Amino acid sequence: MALLTVDRVEYEYRSAYQTVRAVSGVSAEFEMGRLYAIVGASGSGKTTLLSLLAGLDVPSGGSVCYQGTPTSRLDRDGYRLEHVSVIYQNFNLFYHLTVLENGAYPLYLRKMPRKEADALAREKLLSVGLTEDQLVRMPNMLSGGEQQRVAIARALAAGSEIILADEPTGNLDTENTENIVSILGALAREAGRCVIIVTHDPAVSAAADVVLHMRDGKLAAEGG
């Protein structure tokens, strides 16, 4: 069975002035151990689809299922805490916490004792190429690439089987892009996680096992 199943998903953003259909009739399946890329122009609905996969909201039509259970019937906070990690283009780190505290934060939320949480976070932060003395710094003292590594290490430390990345290389140079893609690829293929990346970058989509093209809220084609 696929880890995540998207079945004829619809989603609309409503405001007092207009209703925008962001996702329309999208169906797809996502499995463990594979790297997926969702590509498309700005406004094509790829980030909205990623948000629905993350359980930040439920679709207005169709369903997103985690191991066969619709996210609408799940405790979605618990689902995100236990099974999903999201990596953002703008890193979205806590800028008043140290690098180590950022890495360990999901573990604190999971009620892991502080010493254990810090040890695990340290291991993951070092594994993505950060140095010991960077761990006690504040995130804004690091470069963009290093901050994105902190975000990835936070996802790694959380141990989630689903890693969703929204334009993770959008603010990075070529060298850092290659590093991040390499880490995410290894997460999928070696650590057996289900990694789904929303990207504009052909270099990133080229590294994916499956590429989903979105246009005007619909899935245009599937490659890989």
Added chain:
Amino acid sequence: MEQCKKTGGALRRLTLAVLWRRRGASLLLIAIAALGVFASTALHSLSARQEAAMAELERNARIQCVVTTAQGKNSNNLKMISVLVDMLLGARHERGCYLDEYVRDVRALASAPLDIPAETELRRILSFDSDASLSAVEGASIRLAEGWEESAFRTDQRVCLIPEGMEAQPGPDGALYVSTREKMTGVSVDLQVIGTVSGGPGNVIWCPFRVQRQEGVSEAFQVDSCSFDIGDNARLEECRAAIYETFVEPKLSNVGDFMTYGVLVQDETYLATMEEFRSNLSLLRVLLPVLMALCGGISFFAAYLTTRGRVREFAVMRSLGLKRGRMFLLVFEEYALLTAAGAVLGGLAGVLLEGGLSGGALIRAGAGLAVFWAGAAAAVGSMTQVNVMKLMRTEE
């Protein structure tokens, strides 16, 4: 359970660390809470002091009443009979005709010329201040013999004060006496000298107002001046009515010669001061809730402004799986800690102002803190209602 405690400890330590790293904003919030609680304590304290001062004034202020002639003139030739003074002193309770419930410190003076000693005058007094010529302000100095007090003048003992240098004769008991005889009535009485007056008039003898000149005979005599104070300032109107009824509109039941008098109640300063106190207190009572509302508003805006820049942080917390309620508690805990620290500081300053710790100060600090928490809770509650989907879409 232990696991949860440790985890709570980890997040709490993180909260404390974040508060320290954001110490500028933290100090601002502490200062705002401290100022709010101090201002509320100070206002309460001011209000309490006003109330205490008002009670003190009501208890101790002397509102003087002067009995005047019917024409309203304060004359030393009042021609009031001593029966009316008896009513003031409560000596006529058995006849249902008394005023001592409404008055205190009655001062009255009655004079009669004497031919013994020659060319002297006898003045009946209730207290030294019944006669202005005995006042230290007028230069008089009274020296009482050992064992005697001014209260002797409220009794009917045959005692007196004589001018220094006046001749007195020793009696069989060793005490000094002066013999007197009223010029008009020819009644004689020997008075024991219990003190002397220097600096006063040289031809006056002062004796108790109710001295019996003849054994077993009570007398009604003419009173030259009479004044007293209101007995209980809290019952000023009631006292005034009773005094007016007796002196200005006497009933048949009031024993006397049915002459009417005027009463001048010197209460203008007292009433004006009390009115000022009442006005100040009303203002303070309005200001207190206004200050509380202001504290709540300031707390709301301070928390609102400092949380507004953290919306992305809250969205990330939510995307990491933190439940909305727990996130509210985490963020609110920061503000609760800061405002509690501020309340403690403000409360301590209030304690210093009041000069000691009181239950009232604790209640006021607690009330101030509750108002700050309510304001902060409203702001944190509104700012943590973050729409994570919207945040993600902004990224797109």
